[in-house]
Amino acid sequence: MSVPALQVDNVSKDFGRIIALRSVNLSVNPGEFVSILGRNGAGKTTLLNIISGVSRPSEGSVLLFGTDPSDHDNKAKLAVISHEMFLYGNLTAVENLEYYAKIYELADATQRIQEVLNDVELTHRRFDLVSTYSRGMTQRLTIARALLHQPALLLLDEPFTGLDQHAIGMLISLLKSQKELGRTIILTTHDLHTAQELSDRYVVIAKHRIVKDGVMAETSPDVLRSEFFSAIGGEDDS
Amino acid sequence: MRSTIDKSLLIILLIAFLGCMFLIFSWVPPIKASNAAEQIAQRIFYFHVPSAWLGFLAFFVVFCSSVAYLSTRNRKWELISVASAEIGVLFISLVLITGPIWAKPVWGIWWTWDTRLTSSLVLWLIYVAYLMLRRYLPDGSKRANLSAVVGIIGFIDVPIVYYSIRWWETQHPKAVMASGDGSLAAPMFFVFMFSLATFTLLYVYLMRKRYQLLVLEDLVNKQFKEMEIL
Amino acid sequence: MMRAALAILKKDLRMEFRSKESILAMWIFSLLIFVIFNFTFEVSRLVMLEIAPGLLWVAFVFSGMFGLNQSFALEKENGNLRAMALMPVDGGQIYVGKFLSVTLIMLMFEALIFPIFIIFYDLQLSLEMLKLIPVILAGTIGFTSLGTILSAVAVHTRNQQILLSMLLWPLVSPIIIWSVTLTGMVVSGEVTPAFYPLLLRVGAFDVIFFTLSYMLFDFILED
Numbered sequence: 264m265s266v267p268a269l270q271v272d273n274v275s276k277d278f279g280r281i282i283a284l285r286s287v288n289l290s291v292n293p294g295e296f297v298s299i300l301g302r303n304g305a306g307k308t309t310l311l312n313i314i315s316g317v318s319r320p321s322e323g324s325v326l327l328f329g330t331d332p333s334d335h336d337n338k339a340k341l342a343v344i345s346h347e348m349f350l351y352g353n354l355t356a357v358e359n360l361e362y363y364a365k366i367y368e369l370a371d372a373t374q375r376i377q378e379v380l381n382d383v384e385l386t387h388r389r390f391d392l393v394s395t396y397s398r399g400m401t402q403r404l405t406i407a408r409a410l411l412h413q414p415a416l417l418l419l420d421e422p423f424t425g426l427d428q429h430a431i432g433m434l435i436s437l438l439k440s441q442k443e444l445g446r447t448i449i450l451t452t453h454d455l456h457t458a459q460e461l462s463d464r465y466v467v468i469a470k471h472r473i474v475k476d477g478v479m480a481e482t483s484p485d486v487l488r489s490e491f492f493s494a495i496g497g498e499d500d501s
Numbered sequence: 502m503r504s505t506i507d508k509s510l511l512i513i514l515l516i517a518f519l520g521c522m523f524l525i526f527s528w529v530p531p532i533k534a535s536n537a538a539e540q541i542a543q544r545i546f547y548f549h550v551p552s553a554w555l556g557f558l559a560f561f562v563v564f565c566s567s568v569a570y571l572s573t574r575n576r577k578w579e580l581i582s583v584a585s586a587e588i589g590v591l592f593i594s595l596v597l598i599t600g601p602i603w604a605k606p607v608w609g610i611w612w613t614w615d616t617r618l619t620s621s622l623v624l625w626l627i628y629v630a631y632l633m634l635r636r637y638l639p640d641g642s643k644r645a646n647l648s649a650v651v652g653i654i655g656f657i658d659v660p661i662v663y664y665s666i667r668w669w670e671t672q673h674p675k676a677v678m679a680s681g682d683g684s685l686a687a688p689m690f691f692v693f694m695f696s697l698a699t700f701t702l703l704y705v706y707l708m709r710k711r712y713q714l715l716v717l718e719d720l721v722n723k724q725f726k727e728m729e730i731l
Numbered sequence: 732m733m734r735a736a737l738a739i740l741k742k743d744l745r746m747e748f749r750s751k752e753s754i755l756a757m758w759i760f761s762l763l764i765f766v767i768f769n770f771t772f773e774v775s776r777l778v779m780l781e782i783a784p785g786l787l788w789v790a791f792v793f794s795g796m797f798g799l800n801q802s803f804a805l806e807k808e809n810g811n812l813r814a815m816a817l818m819p820v821d822g823g824q825i826y827v828g829k830f831l832s833v834t835l836i837m838l839m840f841e842a843l844i845f846p847i848f849i850i851f852y853d854l855q856l857s858l859e860m861l862k863l864i865p866v867i868l869a870g871t872i873g874f875t876s877l878g879t880i881l882s883a884v885a886v887h888t889r890n891q892q893i894l895l896s897m898l899l900w901p902l903v904s905p906i907i908i909w910s911v912t913l914t915g916m917v918v919s920g921e922v923t924p925a926f927y928p929l930l931l932r933v934g935a936f937d938v939i940f941f942t943l944s945y946m947l948f949d950f951i952l953e954d
Contacts, residue, residue: 277723278641278642278645279640279641279719280640280718280722281640281641282723312954317816317817318642318953318954319642321574335820335821336819338817343813343817347809347813348810349810349813350811351805351809353749354742358745362742366734366735366738366820367819571950623901623904624901626900627901627902630897633894634884634894634897634898637888637889637890638887638888643887643954646950646951646953647884647950650884650947653943653947654877654880654943654944654947655902658902661905661939662904662905665905665909666905666908
């Protein structure tokens, strides 16, 4: 077996009065699609921050492709999609992507930019300022930006929140094709339906711990539902 | 153990302060000055100067613990920084209060935009800004990082501020300890050192207490969090 | 090696030239400072000449605050600050990029307001005035090198603007004091032998502030 794409060993994050994660263990193989389920504030975002090397664990260790997540090599292999857009409204789509292409040192920038714009169907608006885009278009551009440098590991933090139907459909089909390309994908969500549709594995986080780690194919939607709600304690604000 | 240390510290402090009062107000001979008001006012020197020294010490501790925090990410160092910054601001506030009390009878004015006065005020402003920054940020590792960065830049800036404001002429009395003409007589020197030692003890005591309180706050908040979780 | 810094610089300048938001606002704000000053203090021409250097730096620095706030508000808007933390580059490079863009924008604004200053205060143009170029350059770099990192700190709070002022003013005061002194020497035509050592000193502290901020910027991006 090769090196796991992600190896989280006994990671805790607490700081002063804040407890965010407690002894989390997670191992993800290359090419795997893992959904992290849990209610808001359970520690999903903290876990993604630690995986992406932005935040440091107070205890335990994280290895990304066998090395430290804050290594530049690792950061170059990684992309994050969240509700934040990471785009500048006063630049056009192409200028935004050119900027990121330079930061990520892409050799074939022009071609890649055409490809991703094509993937998210924004080619016709590529020379317009992002601030003139509709919400859905901005979101599609956010996805294009994340895929620009062909990340080996995609981290998606509640990416479906606030997306319109068109963008959701597009993101799902793009994620499926990313998976076929052998990319590793970690998705946090509380949308069980989408998680079921996309992922190979699921992990439930409740009260800052991983309480369930299961294989999606072996779990029926009903079982997943009941497991999820019993873990997070009630259906009230899922 | 901890409380025994604190208790004995407190008792020593009380005795030392009483000793200070006696030494300053009845034992040490007054300076040779033109008027009585100045002779009385001069005694504030024994509070004013130790406060200033302790203020600097406190900010130096902020600097060291900020560096220690950034290299270890240990909450302990963050709490020490905050405690020391608060106490440092307290001491420099004392400097800024006792200074004008002395200046009014001697110079005839409360305040002048003089070198020492201005730089002490700027110093005070730097660390008030540090404390304000912490107030505006939510607790967490981000706040710890940001305030450590400011704690480091702030302290490195301090000598530069003093240096730059030296350009103006100063009316402020010379740092008497250093002057060669023996202007500080032996009994005065003794009282000054006694007062300095007492203030240092006060700093140590306040630091211990403030730090313990901050740790307790963390502990209580954590307990609440645990109860929520369980 | 400075590829990312240059990419950030290019992006910032492109946005600035497109909207001209910062430069225009800074320019008009400085104009306002001159006008308000004229309303609030009625002084003779001689006195005016004496306080003109201070006034020039008040205008520079107050307007510069606006530029600094703007520069990082832009990064915070769509979570770009987090995007920067995720970039495969050193925090130092990101600092250099932001520093360069803030500095260049401020220098452009200063070049545009300076003629107005000359006209308003009826200063005599001469070759001596060229000595102001290194003075303004050194003063501005000192201001922006500290300003860039402190703006990145302040942007994390809700009261970004007031907090930046509280942090930056006391810390940058040495640079401003010296810059005013140097400007005064040039404007009054009394460049003493103390001029060059003092200018050198400002330059030296620019280097200190820049290096310190360069080293510390990584910690600001980290969570």
